[in-house]
Amino acid sequence: MTDQPSLAGPRAALLLSVGIRNQVLFVLVVVGVAAVVLSGFVDEAPNRLVSGRPVPLWAAAGALPVPGIAVLGAALSAACLIRPNRTLHCAVAVFAAALLLVVLAAAGHTAGLLAQNASPASRISLGPAFWVLAACAALAVGDALQRLGAGIIAQLVTVAGLASGMLLMAASGTFDALSLAKEYAIHRQVFADAMTRHMTLVGASVGGAAAIGFPLGVAIAKRPKLQNPVFAVLNILQTIPSIALFGLLIVPLSALVAAVPRLAAYGIGGIGVTPAIIALVLYALLPVVRSTSVGLTGIDSAAVEAGRGMGMTPGQIFREIELPLALPVLFTGLRIVTVQAIGLAVVAALIGAGGLGTFVFEGLGQYAVDLVLLGALPAIFLALGADFMLQILTAVLRRRFAP
Amino acid sequence: MIEIDDVTKHYGDRRVVDRLSLTVPAGDFCVLLGSSGCGKSTTLKMINRLIAADGGQIRVAGEDIATVPVEQLRRRIGYAIQSIGLFPHWTVEDNIATVPRLLKWPRVRRVERVTELLEMFRLEPGTYLGKYPHQLSGGEQQRVGVARALAADPELLLMDEPFGAVDPLTRDDLQAELLRIHRAMKKTIVFVTHDIEEALRLATHIAVMQEGRIAQLGSPIDILEHPASEFVSDFVGRQGIGLKLLSVRKIADRMRAGETAEGEPLSPETSLRDALSAMTARRTDRLPVSDAMGRKVGAIVLADLVR
Ligand SMILES: Nc1ncnc2c1ncn2[C@@H]1O[C@H](COP(=O)(O)OP(=O)(O)O)[C@@H](O)[C@H]1O
Numbered sequence: 001m002t003d004q005p006s007l008a009g010p011r012a013a014l015l016l017s018v019g020i021r022n023q024v025l026f027v028l029v030v031v032g033v034a035a036v037v038l039s040g041f042v043d044e045a046p047n048r049l050v051s052g053r054p055v056p057l058w059a060a061a062g063a064l065p066v067p068g069i070a071v072l073g074a075a076l077s078a079a080c081l082i083r084p085n086r087t088l089h090c091a092v093a094v095f096a097a098a099l100l101l102v103v104l105a106a107a108g109h110t111a112g113l114l115a116q117n118a119s120p121a122s123r124i125s126l127g128p129a130f131w132v133l134a135a136c137a138a139l140a141v142g143d144a145l146q147r148l149g150a151g152i153i154a155q156l157v158t159v160a161g162l163a164s165g166m167l168l169m170a171a172s173g174t175f176d177a178l179s180l181a182k183e184y185a186i187h188r189q190v191f192a193d194a195m196t197r198h199m200t201l202v203g204a205s206v207g208g209a210a211a212i213g214f215p216l217g218v219a220i221a222k223r224p225k226l227q228n229p230v231f232a233v234l235n236i237l238q239t240i241p242s243i244a245l246f247g248l249l250i251v252p253l254s255a256l257v258a259a260v261p262r263l264a265a266y267g268i269g270g271i272g273v274t275p276a277i278i279a280l281v282l283y284a285l286l287p288v289v290r291s292t293s294v295g296l297t298g299i300d301s302a303a304v305e306a307g308r309g310m311g312m313t314p315g316q317i318f319r320e321i322e323l324p325l326a327l328p329v330l331f332t333g334l335r336i337v338t339v340q341a342i343g344l345a346v347v348a349a350l351i352g353a354g355g356l357g358t359f360v361f362e363g364l365g366q367y368a369v370d371l372v373l374l375g376a377l378p379a380i381f382l383a384l385g386a387d388f389m390l391q392i393l394t395a396v397l398r399r400r401f402a403p
Numbered sequence: 404m405i406e407i408d409d410v411t412k413h414y415g416d417r418r419v420v421d422r423l424s425l426t427v428p429a430g431d432f433c434v435l436l437g438s439s440g441c442g443k444s445t446t447l448k449m450i451n452r453l454i455a456a457d458g459g460q461i462r463v464a465g466e467d468i469a470t471v472p473v474e475q476l477r478r479r480i481g482y483a484i485q486s487i488g489l490f491p492h493w494t495v496e497d498n499i500a501t502v503p504r505l506l507k508w509p510r511v512r513r514v515e516r517v518t519e520l521l522e523m524f525r526l527e528p529g530t531y532l533g534k535y536p537h538q539l540s541g542g543e544q545q546r547v548g549v550a551r552a553l554a555a556d557p558e559l560l561l562m563d564e565p566f567g568a569v570d571p572l573t574r575d576d577l578q579a580e581l582l583r584i585h586r587a588m589k590k591t592i593v594f595v596t597h598d599i600e601e602a603l604r605l606a607t608h609i610a611v612m613q614e615g616r617i618a619q620l621g622s623p624i625d626i627l628e629h630p631a632s633e634f635v636s637d638f639v640g641r642q643g644i645g646l647k648l649l650s651v652r653k654i655a656d657r658m659r660a661g662e663t664a665e666g667e668p669l670s671p672e673t674s675l676r677d678a679l680s681a682m683t684a685r686r687t688d689r690l691p692v693s694d695a696m697g698r699k700v701g702a703i704v705l706a707d708l709v710r
């Protein structure tokens with residue numbers, strides 16, 4: 001009994017550290033379990049105005065997919081303890097992806113069951129345990145893919161599989177009882193318009209920023225003297241808070257339209273789409289210019305000297321050597337800018353530019369969380385999707401530039 | 404092949420190349436030798452107009468280079484540099500075929516030429532054609548760099564310390580390959596280095612440079628035996644000069660024709676330095692010499708090495 005306690009601590013720690021082969025997965029499992037134990041899976045409120053009552057996951061055990069969550073969770077816990085190899089990572093990726101879909105299905109089913117015994121005015125919204133579980137499952141998929149060293153094709157297949165699973169469930173009405181889906185059903189037409197408008201804002205501003213910023217970046221790379229003045233201006237633009245920039249543009253644009261009324265016919269005005277796009281372009285310029293010039297100046301100068309020495313024309317050197325070698329950095333800039341623009345375009349709703357921000361600000365005004373989510377969630381998925389697609393595009397372009 | 408005539412280059416107030424004149428005959432292997440910063444690279448790059456001369460004239464094959472369109476001039480002149488500058492996003496095949504592609508050779512001829520060059524540099528085409536530069540060792544990259552410079556069969560090859568960044572053993576191999584190719588193809592080569600041993604091994608003529616001028620132009624033996632100035636003799640180094648001389652002289656220079664000796668024969672083209680090591684290794688002061696056909700032509704004797 002004398003030295004027993006002093007040994008117990010280290011021994012337990014040793015057992016733990018030997019037993020757990022995949023720390024990341026272990027943490028995700030622990031967080032997921034904690035969330036399920038400590039918080040509600042969905043929230044049930046009698047109407048939109050009062051706050052809800054949390055319903056834990058086990059209280060919804062009548063829903064079919066809930067046991068699936070338990071089984072997949074146990075499988076993933078077991079996977080933490082097995083010596084990792086490719087097969088195991090594959091299994092973890094598949095289990096975690098399945099878990100993500102099953103969690104979504106469980107939320108829908110639970111809401112459906114609760115709705116059967118509730119008044120039509122009641123609202124069943126997604127609770128903290130749902131969000132944490134879904135996030136943990138998604139992170140586990142990503143981690144497993146990374147450990148596998150999965151290529152772009154494997155990632156594409158995974159994302160496409162998850163997305164089609166989700167869409168299939170949505171189409172078959174799995175989520176209909178959830179308040180988010182109800183909110184969507186009410187705003188269906190407006191939502192489609194807002195989504196289109198949002199993508200237009202982003203597309204126009206990223207396109208505009210690329211059209212202006214790319215030549216500017218090339219000019220800076222070729223003439224380093226331009227660097228300081230150009231970056232000074234762009235840096236100042238970048239530091240203006242977005243709301244302020246949107247506001248600042250109202251005055252000059254209104255004045256412009258007052259002076260040249262014909263412009264109003266083209267949709268130009270102090271509020272609306274025009275100032276939003278201008279502001280988004282201004283924000284996007286710095287990253288585009290910087291990544292272009294960094295991409296071009298960062299390439300091996302020996303390759304350029306060799307190209308010149310062998311008699312390539314300046315145009316050939318630019319197209320065949322400098323541009324393809326700068327492309328990965330350049331596209332990283334475009335990715336940053338696109339993701340940034342998708343987020344900032346939400347704010348543009350404040351000056352009447354429309355887009356997904358409309359729901360966010362309307363929801364904030366009415367204290368309707370589901371309405372906020374109806375704007376925010378698609379914006380997040382849009383950003384993730386754009387990021388992913390641009391990564392693929394970069395990889396494809398890089399390969400295509402061989403002569 | 405190249406006539407450099409009173410050429411000058413300034414950077415600001417500094418004269419980096421100072422009224423330099425140099426004639427390189429066709430088929431010559433001319434090495435520009437000098438310490439760092441003496442203007443070797445500047446001189447070399449004025450030949451393919453990577454750097455514009457301030458004054459004077461350079462003629463290649465009798466033609467004033469200022470009158471030839473610059474890209475056309477460069478496609479006629481091979482260019483290899485220390486940092487190699489392989490295009491990292493192109494395969495070995497595409498890299499080597501750069502100039503043939505610029506010259507619009509048909510694809511079949513390009514592939515043939517690349518295969519031929521890879522074989523010449525002892526790189527198995529099947530293995531190397533599709534590789535990317537980052538998959539090659541330093542020595543292999545440099546071979547591909549030189550192969551690329553030779554791709555369109557240029558009349559003239561400019562090389563700026565091409566072996567400066569590879570390890571000594573690989574450098575030895577590369578030098579031997581370059582010599583073999585020079586002998587086989589009779590190209591005119593202008594080669595920049597600061598390494599006296601490399602210059603002695605490769606050059607038919609060495610131009611020792613000092614502050615933008617040529618301090619001495621001569622064959623390796625000339626430079627060693629009759630340095631034109633204090634500067635040249637300091638540069639080629641009093642220390643170890645005997646060994647340097649041995650390494651540039653051939654057995655043929657000192658052989659006793661008609662005499663015989665015991666043992667494995669050496670070739671007349673072997674350097675006296677290698678003959679000395681063979682004698683040391685075999686503990687003898689006399690070795691037989693036989694020509695390329697294997698006929699005994701004479702003997703080399705230790706005492707004659709130091710004559
Ligand atoms: N673009 C340049 N601007 C100013 N000075 C230069 C430039 N290029 C080379 N120099 C200077 O010219 C001198 C000769 O350079 P270089 O021909 O490269 O010497 P090296 O003999 O080492 O090849 C060096 O002192 C170098 O600093």
Ligand SMILES: [Mg+2]
Nearest residue numbers: 443444445563
């Ligand atoms: Mg140099």
